[in-house]
Amino acid sequence: MIINKEKCLKCGGCVSVCPVQALKLESELKCDNDKCIKCKACINFCPVGALKLEVSK
């Protein structure tokens, strides 16, 4: 998960929609990529398009 920190409003919405609690909002938003199941719920939720999924091979 790639977080565009310039776009992110730190609204916390993506944190609450994540089914596996991979996202954490502290001083900035962070994603635990080992937990992330790539469901894209956070991407669909984010009002400013700050989240992107990096396609890993």
Ligand code: SF4
């Ligand atoms: S893609 Fe899904 S599992 Fe991964 S951080 Fe976003 S909401 Fe959580």
Ligand code: SF4
């Ligand atoms: S939903 Fe978007 S703007 Fe809100 S905290 Fe998540 S990444 Fe940032």
